[in-house]
Amino acid sequence: MDRVEFDGVTAEQAIAEIRSQGGRRHPGVTGYAEHAARMYLESHQRGEAGMRPVRELWVSQRLTRSVVWELYAWGRRYESVDGRLREFRFLRQGDALADGRDEATAIAIAAYVAAFGNPAVWPNPWSEPFHPSGRTGTERVRVVSVGLADGVVKPLFEGTAADVEDYFAEHGRSQVGEIAAGRDVVPGFGCADCKRVAVCDGPVRTPGLLGLDDSQGPLRTVSVSGLRYYLRCPAQAYLRSVHLPRAYEYSGEAELGQAVHAWLEEAHEAGPDGCRSRPLPPLGSGWSAGTWQVTGDLADAGVRMLAQHAEVCPFREAPEIENVRVEPRLTVFDTTARAIVLAKPDLVYQEAGQWVWRELKSTQKATRFFTDPLRQFPQLALGVVILSAGALGPGGAGRVELEILRPTGAEIVLIDARDDERVDTARTVLRELAAPWRADRTFEARPSNNCQWCPVSRWCPSYPGPHVEGKDHDSRAKPATAFEQ
Numbered sequence: 001m002d003r004v005e006f007d008g009v010t011a012e013q014a015i016a017e018i019r020s021q022g023g024r025r026h027p028g029v030t031g032y033a034e035h036a037a038r039m040y041l042e043s044h045q046r047g048e049a050g051m052r053p054v055r056e057l058w059v060s061q062r063l064t065r066s067v068v069w070e071l072y073a074w075g076r077r078y079e080s081v082d083g084r085l086r087e088f089r090f091l092r093q094g095d096a097l098a099d100g101r102d103e104a105t106a107i108a109i110a111a112y113v114a115a116f117g118n119p120a121v122w123p124n125p126w127s128e129p130f131h132p133s134g135r136t137g138t139e140r141v142r143v144v145s146v147g148l149a150d151g152v153v154k155p156l157f158e159g160t161a162a163d164v165e166d167y168f169a170e171h172g173r174s175q176v177g178e179i180a181a182g183r184d185v186v187p188g189f190g191c192a193d194c195k196r197v198a199v200c201d202g203p204v205r206t207p208g209l210l211g212l213d214d215s216q217g218p219l220r221t222v223s224v225s226g227l228r229y230y231l232r233c234p235a236q237a238y239l240r241s242v243h244l245p246r247a248y249e250y251s252g253e254a255e256l257g258q259a260v261h262a263w264l265e266e267a268h269e270a271g272p273d274g275c276r277s278r279p280l281p282p283l284g285s286g287w288s289a290g291t292w293q294v295t296g297d298l299a300d301a302g303v304r305m306l307a308q309h310a311e312v313c314p315f316r317e318a319p320e321i322e323n324v325r326v327e328p329r330l331t332v333f334d335t336t337a338r339a340i341v342l343a344k345p346d347l348v349y350q351e352a353g354q355w356v357w358r359e360l361k362s363t364q365k366a367t368r369f370f371t372d373p374l375r376q377f378p379q380l381a382l383g384v385v386i387l388s389a390g391a392l393g394p395g396g397a398g399r400v401e402l403e404i405l406r407p408t409g410a411e412i413v414l415i416d417a418r419d420d421e422r423v424d425t426a427r428t429v430l431r432e433l434a435a436p437w438r439a440d441r442t443f444e445a446r447p448s449n450n451c452q453w454c455p456v457s458r459w460c461p462s463y464p465g466p467h468v469e470g471k472d473h474d475s476r477a478k479p480a481t482a483f484e485q
């Protein structure tokens with residue numbers, strides 16, 4: 001967009017440039033970037049005439065003796081020829097409709113710098129303060145977001161400078177103070193890009209968690225689901241990991257599984273006997289939990305599964321349970337593999353001081369599992385290794401439990417996290433999954449029948465179309481060159 005708006009290059013030329021730089025990024029990302037550029041340009045053509053693009057950032061700056069305060073927003077900027085109207089555009093990775101609470105703060109900051117900021121070029125080096133100059137502020141401000149997947153423009157704010165002042169007072173001023181104080185540590189997806197990760201105590205350091213001896217290359221983020229996606233298709237795993245917009249990917253069965261999880265999560269959050277005191281959804285009427293809805297036969301199967309849970313609930317008759325965490329988001333830093341590992345067990349708790357990690361699986365299939373559960377469900381292997389490494393905090397390693405709920409019964413599979421053989425096997429399972437993922441620098445597509453259910457196939461140049469015969473289609477993508485993730 002900079003090339004089009006500031007350098008006078010045509011849209012087609014700019015898109016051709018995106019393509020010609022392809023070797024430096026994944027072809028799926030290039031596909032998405034092309035689409036996003038077209039969508040943005042289309043949305044732009046529908047916009048108001050007489051607005052000119054602004055290259056400089058709008059910066060609101062305050063200098064004290066010891067601190068430089070600077071406020072600016074990421075997005076694209078436009079102003080009317082007479083300078084009385086400024087428009088700020090957020091670019092949204094997916095569709096234009098988004099978010100809740102945090103969005104108001106982002107809007108407040110964008111509106112504030114548009115209303116009161118000065119133009120300033122990005123400082124070089126970036127550690128230097130901005131040098132704002134030129135026209136200060138404007139009379140009217142508009143803030144919109146543009147969805148890069150669908151090109152829809154969503155108005156977020158429009159008003160005078162005085163309106164902006166009010167909006168910022170409510171949604172921005174104290175929030176900016178909180179952000180600047182930065183006391184909360186929220187490890188997770190952001191860690192791999194964070195400059196402070198080496199000194200931060202947010203992610204729990206667990207060298208060797210994934211079983212690799214060493215590794216090179218940039219820090220990467222992964223979960224067990226990510227490694228399973230990788231096994232199916234490296235390109236799918238990669239395009240998911242960079243958060244490209246995804247098509248809806250849940251079958252009815254998967255929706256049911258999510259609803260059962262959500263129902264039990266809500267119940268257990270209410271207290272140890274929450275799942276027994278909460279009335280089950282009635283049969284024959286459909287039900288919902290969290291953001292998931294189920295209807296018909298699936299809904300009834302789900303009610304029967306929930307009814308089976310009471311028999312195997314960890315809180316049933318265990319007075320020694322403490323430190324219960326329902327669906328905690330765990331972030332572990334394997335410094336050897338150079339990987340931030342994310343996990344979300346369904347439940348962890350301490351029983352007589354020992355940590356227990358529980359995963360829940362709901363299924364309508366009557367068949368039992370015959371292979372080693374650590375191999376069949378690698379998230380159990382991750383649980384064993386995390387417990388054995390003591391990464392959940394003070395307390396001993398206990399066991400990993402797999403709770404299997406069927407409409408006709410419940411079952412618990414127990415894995416002792418103090419058993420050396422189990423720990424070794426868990427480590428082997430993780431190493432076998434993680435080693436090819438960690439060594440991969442191209443994440444080539446592996447087109448197959450799975451493509452028809454792949455939620456990021458839209459961006460993948462190797463997508464063979466909806467009708468694939470057989471499993472071993474050759475990739476239609478150009479031979480990939482290495483790029484840095």
Ligand SMILES: [Zn+2]
Pocket residue numbers: 268275276309310313314315
């Ligand atoms: Zn329960």
